[in-house]
Amino acid sequence: MNFSVLPEPMRSLAEQRWRSLAFDGVLPETVRESLPRVFAWSGFIVDVLRRQPGLLEGDWLRGLHEYRSPPALTTQIDDAVAAVGNETELMRVLREERCALAARIAWRDIAGWADGAETLAMLSAVADACINAALVRLHAWHREAHGEARDGDGRAQQLVVLGMGKLGGRELNFSSDVDLIFAFPELGGESDGARPLSNEEYFSRFGRKLIRVLDEATADGFVYRVDMRLRPFGDSGPLAMTLNGTESYYEQHGREWERYAFVKARPVAGDLDTGEALLRRLQPFVYRRYLDFGVFESLRDMKTSINREVRRRELRDDVKLGPGGIREAEFVVQLFQLIRGGREPLLRQRNFSAALAAAIKLDCLDEEDGKSLESAYQFLRRLENRLQQAADRQVHAVPGAGSERDRLAFSLGFESDAAFTQVWEHHRQAVRRLFDKAFLGPEPRPAADPLAAAWNDPEDAIALLAAAGFREPENVAALLQDLKQRVERQPPGAQGLRRLDRLMPRVLAAASAETGPDIALERMLKLIEAVLGRTTYLALLMENPRALKQLARICAASHWIAQLVARHPVLLDELIDPRLFEDVPSRATLVEDLDEQLQRASSNDLEALMDALREFQQVSVMRIAAADISGRLPLMKVSDRLTDVAELVIQAVLRSAKAHLVQRHGEPRFSVNGELREARFLVVAYGKLGGLELGYGSDLDLVFLHDSEGEQQQTTGERVIDNSVFFLRLTQRLIHLLSTPTTAGVLYDVDTRLRPSGKAGLLVSSMEAFGKYQREEAWTWEHQALLRARAVGGDEELGRVFDALRREVLSQPRDADRLRTEVREMRERMRGEHREREGLFDLKAGHGGIADIEFLAQFWVLREAHEAPELLEFTDTIRFIEGLESCARVPVDHLDGLANAYRELRHAAHLRALQGQDAWVPDDAHRVARNRVIEIWSAVLGGEF
DSSP states (O other): OOOOSOOOHHHHHHHHHHHHHOSOOOOOHHHHHHHHHHHHHOHHHHHHHHHHHGTTTSSSTTTTTOOOOOOHHHHHHHHHTTOOOOOOHHHHHHHHHHHHHHHHHHHHHHHHEEEEEHHHHHHHHHHHHHHHHHHHHHHHHHHHHHOOOOOSOOOOOOOOEEEOHHHHHOOOTTTTOOEEEESSOOOOOOOOOOSSOOOHHHHHHHHHHHHHHHHHOBTBEEEOOOEEETTTTTSSSSSSEEEEHHHHHHHOOOOHHHHHHHOOOEEEEEEEHHHHHHHHHHHHHHSSSSSSTHHHHHHHHHHHHHHHHHHHHTTTTTTTTSTTSHHHHHHHHHHHHHHTTTTOOGGSSSSHHHHHHHHHTTTTHHHHHHHHHHHHHHHHHHHHHHHHTTOOOOOOOOOOHHHHHHHHHHHHTTTSSSHHHHHHHHHHHHHHHHHHHHHOOOOOOOOTHHHHHHHOOOHHHHHHHHHHTTTTTHHHHHHHHHHHHHHHHHHHHHHHHHHHHHHHHHHHHHHTTSSHHHHHHHHHHHHHHTTTTTTTHHHHHOOOOOHHHHHHHHHHHHHHHHHHHOOOGOOOGGOTTTTTTTTTOEEEEHEEEEEEHHHHHTTHHHHHHHHHHHHHHHHHHHHHHHHHHHTSSSHHHHHHHHHHHHHHHHHHHHHHHHHHHHHHOEEEEEEEEEEEEEEEEEEEEEEHHHTTTTTTOOEEEEEEEEEOOOOEEESSSOOOBBHHHHHHEEEHHHHHHHHOOOBBBBBOEEOOOSSTTTSSOOOOOEHHHHHHHHHHHHOOOHHHHTTTTTTEOOOHHHHHHHHEEEEEEEEHHHOOHHHHHHHHHHHHHHHHOOOOOOTTTETTSTTHHHHHHHHHHHHHHHHHHTOOOOGGGOOHHHHHHHHGGGGGTHHHHHHHHHHHHHHHHHHHHHHHTTTOOOOOEEETTHHHHHHHHEEEEHHHHOOOO
């Protein structure tokens, strides 16, 4: 054996340990080469070989260099315990097997044959196998004594064993405790043996036996120290609880640190399927549906407690709890898991590295920081295992300078303690930097801050608010007092009050920085009042100065968006993104966003799907509004993007609605001349959606068509229905999904009155009947509406059929005088139904307003389309006007006047919509543009205004 590769005094120690084994056999070459390094560090491996000398003679030694999978380790342990006859023998065998496998894992790790991921996975697999093997044998003996535990219906029940912490994450360290929680399905009756027990007593006794077999120290040591303190009610709670009882505990009594513990929870033994079902039931407790920035406080409190313990016990060089240690690295990743895991299933990972990869993918951490954290974590976990591999003791303190530290550095592959210390310190600094970056948050505003006093001291509030720049400080002070009184009447709890008191000075500061501070604050206060019952949103704003600043900007700019956020506080998440006012949404990015949202929702869970669509719609509208407010998205592009959102939602809802009906009834088919064809469906948009002029909060004017005709118009499934019934149900379901309110809000209100024959007509028509109606029965105003119609969902080929039909109908020759009369009379009828307001002008329906411009453009297009069919290529008013420039009979100066007026009036209406205001403005507003429209109207269509 060549121990000369070791420096003194490591050489002497390794030689002494080798001689103590008195082994005179032949070692495999790989083992011979690695043995000096292994023996220089691990006395535990030597002790195991001394207690189990047969390991040196058998497959254990020969197979050291070979990787063995977790299933192979499990099989080895199962085979070893299969023939044991009693608990004493079971305890001995388990201890021997665990030590032999732990020694094997340690050897491979120290020799450099296994990376950190393999070592952690193997340690976890051995623990799983030992726990489950013990459970299986004990259950058999327990069943012999007491029978099978059964539920009220007589079904046999098994114990559920949840592994928590690093065991749950499959990243157990070398000498770790195992944190377990026991559960069982239900109380039911009692076991069916000669000595029956109630189910609670049955599983409590069983659990105590399992703990004793694993935990009790014997001459052979122990298998694992078992910690049950994470169970409901801790040490004072029952050893095993029912699934319902466990769920009820966490719903009613669960604390923040328990959520943290359950991030890694995993069924490790017993009834694994029931264990997974229990964890699914507990997901709403662990992963909140909304963004949970209250996690900052709870994890900070945990870390503060750890820091106090570190200082008290002088644990600065503790690889787990010390600064820049394993716990801080875990906190960084688990922070993102707990904050966002409710909305990002990808983050619900039990394993640190998998969760970190998800956090990087979701931009919680940038890639460089993520790689730095992963590298540090792997180094620290390797260091932790190496410390414990020395003597199989649960130690985390790196030894001080001296021979032991030199041996540690050498075992890790470093040439000197200095080289090891430099790398260790580098990783610690990286972890500490990322921990501080994630957790420090904003510094509390000093108690002497005038704005804190403005919130806390009503007597001085007016003067302080005036000094801060508020225009009407008396009104602002009254708003603050009103909020205080509401809080006093319905307090949000001690934590909520504390968060509100810390947040309000920041709210006042953020509002005061806006051009319109008073209106910004008034809208912010309404939002804060709306979320008082869910104080995690207060924490979000408290922990994110950028989010608060962007909220103030939005509130100052748009009453409509402020109301949207107040109704759906989940949108506050978007305020965290620094790119909110910089990025310009495109249809491509909207498609990507929708795909991501839909991937989060189960296709089998209709409620989750609808909530995902509502969230997509709300978030998208907010991002579009931010680009609008910042001036990065001009008015027409705002309408384009809002139109894109509506189209994408319609298409997604249609896919869901059709899939539901096809599953129940099969595909709709019809036969023409003996040929069986697919019956297709189409959603046609009219009005603002059809005309690419959608605004904030616009309704959707929709018409529904299909092409079923001929014979055998039925579905193909077992529950056959006529195609007409299929498409009626499809339309009804689509409208229902779009317009039914849920906890996440409403997608869109749907108006179907523009279908053939209006309310008296069929909700869904065949393409043939629609064409016949348009050719033979439709009024001129219906052709005006058809100008702004286009397919927005359904079969693309059928969409082209509709477009051809639309062009055919709209390009037919028309008598100009008759057309003029009908257009004018329809507009006059609308004016007669419009109520004027004294001193005010309606931008949309008033004389010289947007509607008049639209009617003029529609008149010209209907008159000219027979000779200029290219006019029908588009469906929006501004491009109708632009296209008409090539028509000789339409004066260019008329078109220029209408285009300018249209842009001016639409812009004004749009700005008012952003502020949540109606379209009425002072009567003297936009007078030049309106007069020009009236002048053109009189010249073209005549009649009296």
